[in-house]
Amino acid sequence: RAFLAVLAVAILAPSATALAQEPLRTLLVGVDRREVNSLNGDWHYLVDQPPFSSLYDSSGKVRNGGYGQNTHPNIDSGPHNAEYDFATAPTLKVPGDWNTQDPTLFRFEGVVWYQRDFNFQPQPNKRTFLHVGAANYRSYVWVNGQHICDHEGGFTPFDCEVTAAVKPGSNFVVVAVDSTRHVDDIPTVNYDWFDYGGLTRDVSLVTVPSAFIDDYDVHLRHGTTFNAADAAILSGYIHVEGATAGTPVTLRIREAGVDTHLQTDAAGRASFEVKAAKLDLWSPENPRLYKVELAAGDDRITDEIGFRDVRVEGTRILLNGKPIFLQGANAHAEAPIRTGRVCTDQDVKNLFGYLKDLHANFVRLAHYPHDERMERMADRQGILIWSEIPNWQRISFDKPEVFAKDEALLREMIRRDRNKASVILWSVSNETPDNPVRTEFLTRLANEARQLDPTRLITSALNSARPKDGAMVLDDKLADALDMVGINEYIGWYVGKPEDADNTRWVLPEKPIIFSEFGAEAKYGNHGGDHARWTEEQQANVLAHQFAMLRKIPQLRGVTPWVLMDFRSPSRNIPKLQDGFNRKGLLSEKGEKKLAFSVVQKAYEDHSIGKP
Ligand code: GCB
Known part of the structure; x- marks a missing residue:
């Protein structure tokens, strides 16, 4: 299996409703500062055992079909089809490891399938991402039966674009999480902590304009020397995904007298170096955070950021x-x-x-x-x-x-x-x-x-x-x-x-x-x-x-x-x-x-x- 997290780009068949952009597998910065549709709560789950044939075929490749389709078995009539059913399966709380929620899964390391329905109203000129705060260790995501993306690594977030996969009304998402250890994983097979598996952190749907702030960095300028008295220059960048060059971007920190108007370059990036009127530096004695307002086109995000120098x-x-x-x-x-x-x-x-x-x-x-x-x-x-x-x-x-x-x-x-x-x-x-x-x-x-x-x-x-x-x-x-x-x-x-x-x-x-x-x-x-x-x-x-x-x-x-x-x-x-x-x-x-x-x-x- 090829599991280069960085290269695990979403694969989606283009649909009639798809926007012009390619679906993205990314990491959105500051998701916890956005208004999201939370998918936390009860998810149905089904457990598989080695060799996990519900997820992998005999060569170890992820099956495109199977549980990700969320079909239901023909019980009373019709041809024999599926032998799984999320609709009548028990539930686990998300976020949360499976080990401490189901006593039969306490020592389980393997594949657990999660499923839940959600209601959604797609909006014109908006893009939607499924955000997973962390899932240990490998995750495979399907939305409405489409295999959307994969991720490797149990402790970092990922965001999969689902714009083309979601539809008005009722939708479903299926995530297979595999906590099996492998020698070439990070960490490897041996470590001194518990291999808690599952959707262990928040899951949500994040809807943003077609061009949106996916990454930003606002910090005190790190020069070769530091002098607290003149520490008033902020530097960094705001990246706007999907933006054409010249998209206006603003950075506003009212309490520090910053109101800066920028434009993205051809790569969607607006870099800056700006002088703040005054800055009260962050420290353990004075954990001062500033309200930092970022805006680009129709997108806005307000973060709380402290400024300090360490060297x-x-x-x-x-x-x-x-x-x-x-x-x-x-x-x-x-x-x-x-x-x-x-x-x-x-x-x-x-x-x-x-x-x-x-x-x-x-x-x-x-x-x-x-x-x-x-x-x-x-x-x-x-x-x-x-x-x-x-x-x-x-x-x-x-x-x-x-x-x-x-x-x-x-x-x-x-x-x-x-x-x-x-x-x-x-x-x-x-x-x-x-x-x-x-x-x-x-x-x-x-x-x-x-x-x-x-x-x-x-x-x-x-x-x-x-x-x-x-x-x-x-x-x-x-x-x-x-x-x-x-x-x-x-x-x-x-x-x-x-x-x-x-x-x-x-x-x-x-x-x-x-x-x-x-x-x-x-x-x-x-x-x-x-x-x-x-x-x-x-x-x-x-x-x-x-x-x-x-x-x-x-x-x-x-x-x-x-x-x-x-x-x-x-x-x-x-x-x-x-x-x-x-x-x-x-x-x-x-x-x-x-x-x-x-x-x-x-x-x-x-x-x-x-x-x-
Ligand atoms: C270590 C490891 C730590 C262990 C600890 C121990 O050196 O870094 O992960 O848990 O010792 O208790 O043995």
């Missing part, structure tokens, strides 16, 4: 010219209390409540792009974000087609979130093996990330430091490609005793360093001595010794203990202690605080771990 100077990280120290935690997209994949406002509110309680100003969103609600909340609450693509450990670095898929994921992550002031770091990977093939692959990717977005820092979490001459030495060449280097290590848990950290010396690059993972497992409520494994006391002890060690690293600019909250992982199989959860959380999956929580909270409150 590295020597071994420091400067936010708006001032050195900053990142106090944070790692977070998986595991929903607190109810468990399952994060997909609601309440899930996000709970997670940010924990971060605020911890006195965190930072979060590493491990190990994949999270629900866009996370970035929105971070923008409003002043929490800085590390965002990562799921290059977890051993993906197929030797395959050009995997590089192409990875580039597509990187582009999707950056495109969705480049207007979020909270996001300061793009991470290209986590704990990859230090060898030339991987280093070349990730260096190219890091360079590409920097070229796509020169306003942010590029990072990666490395676990390639090795003992040498009595110290832990990092001489991983990938570090050369990074602006800030993340270090993962588990002294006191996977190796040695908690106290071993006290005497561990680190030899690290002269770049800002963040200790991006460290910690230990503890079952909430399990008590014992400081060295009794799986107890809250030992976990707290490990963190206390880690902090003592980290305080001695001069270029330390951030810490994110692993991990904010216990999360499901099928390989964590010690009954009564793990029960299918990675227990390195400062909180249990129910939100109960372990002793380690207060160790971190106290250190953050006192700002006692590192200096900006």
